[in-house]
Amino acid sequence: MSETRITCEVNGRKVARTVATHKRLLDLLRDDLNLTGTKEGCGAGECGTCSVFVDGKLVKSCLVPAARAEGARIETIEGLAGMGPLTPVQKAFHKTGASQCGYCIPGMVMAATNCLRLNPEADIDEIKERMGGNICRCTGYTKILEAVEIARDVIAGRRPEGDLDTDEPLGDSFIGHNVRRIDAPAKVTGRLRYAADMKLVDMLQMQVLRSPHPHARIVSIDTSVAEAMEGVECVITAADVPGKDGFGVFVHDQPIMARGKVRHVGEAVAAVAAEDLLTARRAVAAIKVEYEPLPVIGTPEDAIAPGAPVIHDYAPDNVVKHIPLRKGNPEAGFAEADLIIEDSFSTQSVEHAYLEPEAGVAFVDHDDVVTVHSPSQNITHHRHMLADILGLPINKVRMVMSAVGGGFGGKEDMIYQGMLALAAIRTRRPVQLNFTREESLIASAKRHPSKVSYKMGLKRTGKITAITFDMLSDGGAYGMSSEGVMRKAAILSCGPYEVHNLQVDTRAVYTNNTPSGAFRTFGGMQAQFATESMMDIAAEALGMDPFELRRINMYRKGSITHTQHRLDRASLDMVLDAAETASRWESGAPNVRGAARSDMGGPDTRQPCTLGARIVAEAADLSQGDHPTKASTEAAE
Template identity: 70%
Template sequence: MPELRIEAVVNGRKVARNAQPYQRLLDFLRDDMHLTGTKDGCGAGECGACSVFVDGVLMKSCLIPVGKAQGSKIETVEGLARKGDLSILQKAFHKTGASQCGYCIPGMVMAATAALRVNPFADREEIKERLGGNICRCTGYQKIFDAVELARDVQNGRLPVTALAETEVADGKYIGANVRRLDAPGKVSGALKYAGDMTMPHMLHLQVLRSPHPHALIESIDTSEAEAMEGVEGVITAADVPGEDGFGVFVHDQPVMARGKVRYVGEAVAAVAAEDVVTARRALAKIKVVYKPLPALFDPFEAMKPGAPVIHDYAPDNITKHIPIRKGDIEKGFAQSDLVVEQDYETQAIEHAYLEPEAGLGYVDADGVVTIVSPSQNITHHRHMLAKIIKKPIAKVRFIMSPVGGGFGGKEDMIYQGMLALMAMKTGRPVRLVFTREESIATTAKRHPSRTTLRMGLTRDGRIQALSLKMICDGGAYGLSTEGVMRKAAILGAGPYAIPNVQVDTYGIYTNNTPSGAFRSFGALQTQFATESHLDICAERLGLDPFEIRRINAMRDGAETHTKQKLKSVSYLRVLEAAERASHWEKGAPVSRGGARRDFARDGEGVRAPCTLGARFSEDGKLEAAE
């Protein structure tokens, strides 16, 4: 199709540029006009990071074909204030600390600007409604709403302009003071460059061919047609790795690209670098891969069964990591308990949903140093792994951490940086890779799905005598952070409670699902969800207030954990009491019951009876009823 000639007014200046008919307005602004404050977060009109004004109307530029921009007046975040200055609203975002990672903030500023243009006196509820089309994963939104209200009041004269000024810190004491973020101006103005915003002269664009199979042998890869295409400068596979092909956080079990077989749908098999993204994608279709499907495992319990298909040869039982912890005599503890409650708890895989898709830039500098620019959350470890992969001394490998547009643990893994390095070395040119949102969701690590079986024994006054916890986690196809997640889950699984007898087992299991990795709370969420839910159930069984059962068992100063760690100062009771006050909890209020349980009550004479809903004891300690 022929190119389009786009004539428009962008940020007050007339422009006339050629554009490709398949481009979106977003692509035109970012790639042709270099206005990268307009971010590409989802490509589907959901996140609002690409918001711009078109003829005065707030619109999502990822949904607008570039041809629709013909003759339009377009305003981006860069056009809200003179260069080097900030608008009142941008200053308010800076003042209130409304930006964290900052990736969503230019779009959020545009939506907030639109809100105050439509109604300069909008109240907080209207502000919330008008910003409803924009997503932020970091802030919790409250500071953003504060910023819009502050800008509204300054614009309307309710507050002086000095309300936007920096607050002086008394006597240089910054702890506990409201201090401005140093990087906020670049974030609220759209000037800060993330990896996907960065370009270099003579840069190539990388695209990745991914496996359609969850588990299969690779019998052959033919890249000849792709390599022969005009505009293609390089094709790489596992055969291009010169050194030790393996990376990971704890176990280096993942190759840069699939070597010999694929282990999950979406695993990288080959990569193409071309003069533009479209050519690179067309070249991927020319690569011929012959697969021999293998039996696949999608359930960790199936993967643990004897005779199950083996995903990694070094782990014939498909166990990535097992963490066992023992304290006291668990059976003695249950024997001394009046009530024993057993329950299963499950958590699902969760997408990190950071607003910035994975992106990176790789090049070899004039001194032969292989350089990777990416939002890596673990760049020192990545540097050491990459040096072994590309077989270069560490002095010849450099990682530069670009601003991280949200990570939450999900950018701790070196998923694509190795491909950038190999391609930059092969072509001698800078190479950039930017994931689509679909690619990010389908191929990168999620929170570990888990099933926890928890058994707790308590005396009738609510004191925990024994806790047995067994958690099975789906670690997916590669190890990534699974070992660390299992350790943290085991260490924190018993909660902040003084329990004399503890048995904990956490297992990370290989499957042919998308790999699981680090995510906020790093394993503690799964086991703490089970432990705290279980305490509510036990409180109900014993007729105790849920806050009270926690107070009874809370660790105090000088306590020892089930891993034998001595704690000097324990603030749990203070936190618990603050939570009780803040929640306006009505003492003795019932808590909701969970699902099916296996509960047992023991009376004063040692008679053990099944108890599915609750137990009542007489004053002399005999079991009166087990409902």
């Protein structure tokens, strides 16, 4: 390994280090100088979490070779305030609540500082432009931009600096007031340490060998070359698991590494713990695995087709979970309907894209307690599963939730903590695993792709008489959170509307795709997209104002929900009123022709709603009070 000597100035201090020539400036700062406020979110210069100043210029340190630091003057997030008070930019971020998970915030603060250094009078458009190279997944950016404007005005003298340290009086309650986060100072200064920032004495680095196949039998694994490499401390596979190998949120169907066969591209097959990252990567490349490809299930429809390959023996029909709900008599409800609408709605797989890639550290302490630090969103459950996997009593397993750099449900699943713990036991040394962004994309759970087949019957008055709702979801290779997602989808399937006759079926099935798991509103988003779209289609077909249609069917006090619960209170009427007012909606039926008369006799200038354009012609008589017709989107086509 070739090396180079670098002498430079970092945060006002002269430093000299000998580093490998393949290293980046980001590696020099984080690994050699322990300046972990500079984060790695993507490694490709896209997210901005690694932003630093080099000779006064803002750069993405993940794109700069370490050798370029020779003779340079470098400033990181830790150097902005040093040991003194926070800068106006940092104080403004604290004041506005601009930091949430905090992982992007050091880079955001650096970008904001750069903006105001270049132009202390930058207007909001210039601020947006100069901050455009930095990504945040939590805040929506509003508070970040507000913080930069406040800092600008303080720096320019138009606003007293004391405003940055004072807040409006709280009175008797915190509710309705902007209350500062107690963890914000650690985030805006880069002091907060996430799992990837942890540095323990004698710590090893882990790398993982992942499957290139979506479905294949593992014929053999040869780790002999990797194990013989200098600097390699251990190589582990599923054969090394001492206890009951299986984890998951509802069904424990996933081994910590592939056992017998792989079920999706990117599944862990083996792992290496070595003295450094480069050695671990070389060892992983030296592991030889022989695969026998198996038939692949690529879609949920394929999974439930007769004769489909079986992904898990316990589920010969490939169904992870089926949630049925029944209420009333849908057949009778459709018979009394004046209008019947049928349509289908599809949603895609979605990546969580949290700024912090998965990371963790495991070690065995002096009392033989296996300890794992990771940004887990479900540490108690993970602890119990890990104890079973390791064959240890629960008091010998400890899980610590490190700072979570964005989760959104995506870090509920224990996809790597077991490997870390097993390697720590084998080596009796701390072991760290940091995912690359590519690994995070390929191995972590996604939002469930779903297809909903929907049928709705309505009276001329707008009252819903019956609904059938059938959702088929791609659960991917393992169960993870699928059961909970299907339960939530079923409960929320028909929206906040009282329907006396309904039939709901939500199913998640196994495929050979990346596993699906929890994601904000898990199951609710897919269901509500379908239901609210159907409500808009129905409003068009009936010639009815869409707000009015919702008011006719909304839950009220005393309503019976889809799951047969009586509501003691309901507030949807207030929500609809507020939404109608805020949107400045002009009451009236949606118009797909674009030139109908308004109530004032002039042209209707509202934007046409096109969701139901295929059935409006068949349903037009309904809005005129003529003899009712029954229409479906299939017939309309």
